[in-house]
Amino acid sequence: MRYCSRCIVPDTRPDVRFDAQDVCSACRAHDEKQHQVDWSARRQAFEALVDRVKRLKRRYDCLIPVSGGKDSTWQVVTCLQHGLHPLTVTWKPPAQTAIGAANLENLVSLGVDHLAFQINPQVEKKFLYQSLVRYGATAIPMHMAMFNIPLTLAAALDIPLLVWGENSADEYGGVGDESRGHRMDGRWLKRYGVTHGTTARDWISKELTEQELAPYFGPGDEALARKDIHAVFLGYYFNWDPVATYAVAAAHGFRARPEGPKVGYYPFADIDDEFISIHHYLKWYKFGFTRLFDNLSLEIRNGRMARDEAIALVRERGVEVPHEDIERFCAFTGMPTGRFFEIIERFRNPAVWTRRDGTWRIEGFLVPDWKWEEEVSRAAHTR
DSSP states (O other), X not given: OOBOSSSXXXXXXXXXXXXXXXXXXXXXXXXXXXXXXXXXXXXXXXXXXXXXXXXTTOSOSEEEEOOSSHHHHHHHHHHHHTTOOEEEEEEOOTTBOHXXXXXXXHHHHTTOEEEEEOOOHHHXXXXXXXXXXXXXXXXXXXXXXXXXXXXXXXXXXXXXXXXXXXXXXXXXXXXXXXXXXXXXXXXXXXXXXXXXXXXXXXXXXXXXXXXXXXXXXXXXXXXXXXXXOEEEEHHHXXXXXXXXXXXXXXXXXXXXXXXXXXXXXXXXXXXXXXXXHHHHHHHHHHHSOOHHHHHHHHXXXXXXXXXXXXXXXXXXXXXXXXXXXXHHHHHHHTOOHHHHHHHXXXXXXXXXXXXXXXXXXXXXXXXXXXXXXXXXXXXHHHO
């Protein structure tokens, strides 16, 4: 493995490329945003977009997919400040946290109409299990739902604009022109939507019927084009920074996790769903990095942390196995925790991991004195 010479992203991270100076594409994209983007012009472009949709005089000017997180609070605040009349919609996760529910209630109290969409939990159980077995992933149903439900509603209700938050492909990868644009379309979803390139139709089987999977189907680009519906990233128009969006959200009643980060570095991110920590944990098996790497790399790019400090924090925090969340996930899907670890062990990437002296390890790891013996006891402890 190689690591970016500026941040701590490894070359195993999907959609990241390194240049001749061993600087990752996410760092280069950040440089471009800081030094080449005319943010005043981008703001004016958003204001022009706002004027256009307001002149349509629809019942709702825009639809904002929200979770109650700090970014969705920022999206709502920004749209309200620009005079838009939004409808907000939430895909309710099967393991919503108490603080996530409270933050969502606060978001609605800012002055928006809100729809909460909950999928049949029996379908979610089956889909989550199939996703884990097939791809060693737990977030495919989540991403498929959170992207397609808002698109379906926008088409059904003739809402001309969908407003997403940051473009995650650009912020964490920064590869390819399609990752840097302002539009979210089918091509973006297929490559960057974290569904392993699948659509709902790919999951129809004896276990999951087409009718059961109905919430996971979207209207498609042609249907959206016929209705002239645009899905845009707010982070294209305004310089997205997790600390800055948190400051806006906190000023409008959003609360961070008082006991500290649930996963990664930020106590205000990844806190509305008990299962999101498992999604991030599985990166360790597949790519040899954790959520902490992503968060600390953002801190380095934004000049709030030195690279040496970030490496020291990775050493101090370790892998952070979400034992309690894994137990909840297994209880929800109806599998023993031992079965969970048997499944994910199949997805340990042989291009990343080497087994030596009975212990799995990553050669040339970012932290030279990493305690690899803990990799042996980790799964056993949870069993």
